[in-house]
Amino acid sequence: MVADSFHTQPLRQFLQSVERYQVLALSLNKVQLFEGNRDSLEALSLASEVPRSSSDTSSDRQQTAHSSVSSYGGLGAGHSAMHHGQGGKKDGMDSEVERFFRAVDRAVQAHHSDVSGLPLMLAALPEHHHLFQAISHNPRLMKQGLHINPESLSPTELQQRAWAVAAPAQQAQQSAWCDDYTAAKAKGLGSDDLADVAHAATAGRVSTLLIEAGRLVAGRIDGTTGRIDYSELGYPRVDDVLDDLGTLVEKLGGQVHVLAAERMPTTTGVAASYRH
The missing domain is CATH 3.30.1330.30 (Ribosomal protein L30/S12)
Known part of the structure; x- marks a missing residue:
């Protein structure tokens, strides 16, 4: 077909959000991002701004301890230093995890989601889903996700499980578009x-x-x-x-x-x- 304008419909169908999606495979040890459709799921190169693991955002990189030293009556003979922790160990760990998740969320949205415009599915342990969903500001983050440690899945298993979640969501989106049209025409x-x-x-x-x-x-x-x-x-x-x-x-x-x-x-x- 010879024409003045470039035939873009096949490309648009391939790229539109309802056909493709991304998967954020998140654990404290590893962050990966995938993109695919019903047939495949391929790993993407992460932007340099995206933390690779929780150690990248750990406060240990900024300070060597979470405690402060106070003395009673001054430091000197007969006086011992008192160490006061800034919260329990669990509180500290929770804070570290939230800091890590916020950094991942910001960077993935800015350098991947906003660029691609694709929906983002979270694959993470069940206990991490609630926190990440609560702190995320990414409007493309799907409510549905994979509640499993992504590191325990092979690439084929991840693709199959992700599509099982994405397919119903895509069908629902298509139905919503059709319903919106019907309402507008009425x-x-x-x-x-x-x-x-x-x-x-x-x-x-x-x-x-x-x-x-x-x-x-x-x-x-x-x-x-x-x-x-x-x-x-x-x-x-x-x-x-x-x-x-x-x-x-x-x-x-x-x-x-x-x-x-x-x-x-x-x-x-x-x-x-x-x-x-």
Whole structure:
């Protein structure tokens, strides 16, 4: 297919958050990050800012003790130093763990989640899940996760268990998008008419666009008027209208998601929710 614009729909379908996800494999001894989909899960190179283990954030790197020395009546003959701890051993350990988790959360969000835009699944011991979820500020952290020491799993086991958790979450997200479209259309703020959607997209009115995966509509969209000039695929200067529509919506600040035909709420290849 010869065309002026680059055919991006297959790439968008591959990269969109509902199809891919990341896994933060977290223990006190090791931090790893993976990215994958239903078929694979591959380790990523961590940004240098991400702590590799709890020892990287240990207060022992900043001070050599947690106790202070006080004396009664002054230090001298007949007077002994009194050592007062700054909390029990368990309190100290809990503080160290929380410091470590906060550092991991900040760095992973800043250097990985915000960059990829993908949902993040936590794989950690059950006792670590509650704390990490409580302190995390990462909006992409999934509520669902793997409650197990990730170091006890082989790469294949981690991929299989992660997908078993991710798949239902992805299906729920797709259903939510479809429900949002149905609600918007009922209020007169949605359409599955391609010509209408193209005009709305050109005017910057489309907030969310659902596109049917693998569907091609030959033609071009006039970027000024939104008019569609239909043609046949294979002709020079002809592209896929749905692909160009998605690119236009994204450029003007809308969200675009590509769904399988059986998951789409319409049969026209598009479902758009409008801002106004």
